[in-house]
Every structure is written in structure tokens, then in C-alpha cells.
Amino acid sequence: MTRRRMIAALTGCLAVWLVGPATVHAANWADSLFVERSHHFGPVPRGAKVKHEFTLINRMGEPVTILNLRPSCGCTSGQASASVVNPGQSATVEAQMDTRNFLGEKSTILFVTLVTASGREAEVRLHVTSHILADIVLNPGSVDFGTVVKGQSATQSITIDRINGANWRFERMVSASRAITAQLVETKREPSGAVQYRLDVGIKPDAPAGPLRDEIQLLSNDRETRSIPVMVTGWVRGDLTASPSLLAMGEATSAEAKQGKFIIRSSQPFAITAVDGAGDGFSVAPLDGQRKTMHILTVAYKPEDGTTRGDLRRIFRVSTDVPGEPPLDLTATIHAAP
Incomplete structure (x- = not known):
């Protein structure tokens, strides 16, 4: 056998070995319960915390329990909106990635263990990927208010820095939340191209009790990095x-x-x-x-x-x-x- 044919044969064996497990995994009954199983956040600033909700729809004839969430990397975490999903109902599994310690392309997996009422167990892999930028930095990477008493206001600030951004600027902000306020101020623009903005985020006194999980999109004039997400979390404690x-x-x-x-x-x-x-x-x-x-x-x-x-x-x-x-x-x- 010639050297070229040996390489071709080994390559074919490797392809079969790689495709085999993937095919078995693709046949997993639990995979079909998710609307999607991968998400790319696109370009994100270094330090940003980004999240994506994967939707699970129970098409089975019995309840399904979300038994466990296990990330492949310490930079990733997950949480489910419910433990038990009855037939015909849906739930979300949120995957969150912290980009503080990485640059460039970063991919991780959130392993979701599901079990049916009859005892069938399976594991689903949810893939999330970010392209982490070196020239835009968020500090801190998100806004976390912790616990705030209902009726009281609270404010936190983050900075957004960019190097070599002489013509770079934010044009507007987008948020669907009625519980928060936001103000964006340019604080520095140097001849060297260094630019800094400060984002002040507040909780309104009339914000409803319960969890606060929102995202502010900062839209810039940069076509390659048009939108920068800023995660806002907290808990408004009511009387209960x-x-x-x-x-x-x-x-x-x-x-x-x-x-x-x-x-x-x-x-x-x-x-x-x-x-x-x-x-x-x-x-x-x-x-x-x-x-x-x-x-x-x-x-x-x-x-x-x-x-x-x-x-x-x-x-x-x-x-x-x-x-x-x-x-x-x-x-x-x-x-x-x-």
C-alpha cells in the first residue's frame, strides 16, 4: 500500500470513528425536545457576561425532569426555569458565559441531564460560543444588584473602554425592561484613539417584586461589533x-x-x-x-x-x-x- 493510500485509509477510519459517536448522540431521544442546541453570541467585549435561553418543549407522553446541569468549563453556568416539565409544556435552560479570562473564539458545553417519569435518562449537550474581543473591555462585566427591597431605588455603574476607536461611538441603547433605568455617558476620547463610556443603571422604585434578569443592548456605529450586551440581574424583595x-x-x-x-x-x-x-x-x-x-x-x-x-x-x-x-x-x- 502506497503512503498516499495509507493516509487516505487512516483518514477514512478516523472519519468513521468521529461520525459514529456523533450519530449515536444525534439519535438521543432527548435532543428532539430542544428547539435548538447551539448558540453563537458573536463578537462580545472582554469581561462581558452573556446569556442565552434554550427552549425545551416536552413532546413526550409523560413528565420530564431536568435532573442536572453541568458545564464543561468554569466560565459557564446554567439554570432551568423549572424542574419538572409536564407533557405539552415548555421550560427554558439558560446558559451563561463569563468572558473575563479569554480572548478570541471560546466554546463551551452545558450538559443537561433529563429523566422521564418512567425512568428513561439521557444527556443533552447545549453548545455556546463567543468571539471575545481584545480591544473592547467591560468593567465589571455585568450589573448585579443583589437583593433590593421593593420601593427602594438602587444604582450601579460599569465602564466600557475601547482602544484604537477614534471614530467609534455608541448611538443608542435598547432594553425591554420597565423595571430599570439606564444612562450612557462618554467620559473620555483621546487623540490616541482611546475611548471610554460609563453606563449608569438603576432599579425603579416601582419595580415589581421577584427576580430581575434583563439585558441592555448598546448599539454602536461599528458594523463588525454593532451590539454590545450588558446583563442586568438582581432580586427585588417584596413583602413575601x-x-x-x-x-x-x-x-x-x-x-x-x-x-x-x-x-x-x-x-x-x-x-x-x-x-x-x-x-x-x-x-x-x-x-x-x-x-x-x-x-x-x-x-x-x-x-x-x-x-x-x-x-x-x-x-x-x-x-x-x-x-x-x-x-x-x-x-x-x-x-x-x-
Whole structure:
């Protein structure tokens, strides 16, 4: 066999080896539940935090549980809008990338573990990619207000620097949020081409209670980097509060059940109208409809009633009759031993 034919044969074997696993993965029943499984953020400034929501639609004839989210890189994180997705319903899986420590093309994977009520388990790979610029820097990379009491205003600022941008400027801002204010000010323009802007972002006093997750798009006159995203996050705390924020229930074996408690408070008497998220070994009680200023919800997990094992994470959505208050999302974790 000639050297050229040997190389061709080895190349063909390598192609079969590479295509084989990909074909098997493409046949994964869980892949078809996602509307898309890859996203390219395009050019983004260094330091920026960018996010994308992948939509999952349950086309199965049984509930599907989002069991676990695992990133391939420390620069990536993920969160799901729900733990259990019933047939015909949808949920989102948000993938977030932090670009502080990278330049150029950067790709990562968010591994999503799904399991059906009948016990079928599969892993979906969600790919996110950014082209991280060296000449535009955000500091800090996003606006995070943390927890803000409803009715109070709060303001944070970030800077946007560009080198070799003598003719570069922002033309306008775009945001769909009615809970925040934003003001963009040019603070420096030097003959060397160095340009700096400051973005001041505030939360309005009338912002509704609940999570704040928005994105401000800064539109420039640069055709190659037309839009720069700035992520805005926070939590507006209303009259309704819950503790702990994360209930760690430890480890459950096949011989014992585990319990934990959430305490939900308000300054005025209220009733819990619904709790979503129970099932597959998890239960929540009591739901007595009583109106009082404090409710104690007991979360229980029975291994014999669950179909999955390992590290489990469950989100319980608690709805109340408190006017103007959105549902509370309470998270519980447990390790179910084999």
C-alpha cells in the first residue's frame, strides 16, 4: 500500500470513528425536545457576561425532569426555569458565559441531564460560543444588584473602554425592561484613539417584586461589533420572603426518607394557593389554605418512590394570594444513594 493510500485509509477510519459517536448522540431521544442546541453570541467585549435561553418543549407522553446541569468549563453556568416539565409544556435552560479570562473564539458545553417519569435518562449537550474581543473591555462585566427591597431605588455603574476607536461611538441603547433605568455617558476620547463610556443603571422604585434578569443592548456605529450586551440581574424583595434560599437535605438511602422545611413569611396574613414541583419521590405539605403570616412547608423525599439516583435538584414554585407578589421558587437538593 502506497503512503498516499495509507493516509487516505487512516483518514477514512478516523472519519468513521468521529461520525459514529456523533450519530449515536444525534439519535438521543432527548435532543428532539430542544428547539435548538447551539448558540453563537458573536463578537462580545472582554469581561462581558452573556446569556442565552434554550427552549425545551416536552413532546413526550409523560413528565420530564431536568435532573442536572453541568458545564464543561468554569466560565459557564446554567439554570432551568423549572424542574419538572409536564407533557405539552415548555421550560427554558439558560446558559451563561463569563468572558473575563479569554480572548478570541471560546466554546463551551452545558450538559443537561433529563429523566422521564418512567425512568428513561439521557444527556443533552447545549453548545455556546463567543468571539471575545481584545480591544473592547467591560468593567465589571455585568450589573448585579443583589437583593433590593421593593420601593427602594438602587444604582450601579460599569465602564466600557475601547482602544484604537477614534471614530467609534455608541448611538443608542435598547432594553425591554420597565423595571430599570439606564444612562450612557462618554467620559473620555483621546487623540490616541482611546475611548471610554460609563453606563449608569438603576432599579425603579416601582419595580415589581421577584427576580430581575434583563439585558441592555448598546448599539454602536461599528458594523463588525454593532451590539454590545450588558446583563442586568438582581432580586427585588417584596413583602413575601422565604428561608432558607437553598434547602440541602443531605443523603437519602433506600431505607430512610429525608425531610426539610421552608419558612415563608409576610407582614400580612396570606394563604398558599398552590405548590408545583412535587413528584418522583418528592412531596410538600401542608397545603391547608389557611391565612397566616408564617407558613412552614415540609419537603419530604422517599427514595422508594423516586425513579432516579445521584445528586437531585428540585425547584418548588409556591403561589400565594399576596397582591402583586410573584410565585416563590424554592430549591431543594438531595443525594439519593443507589
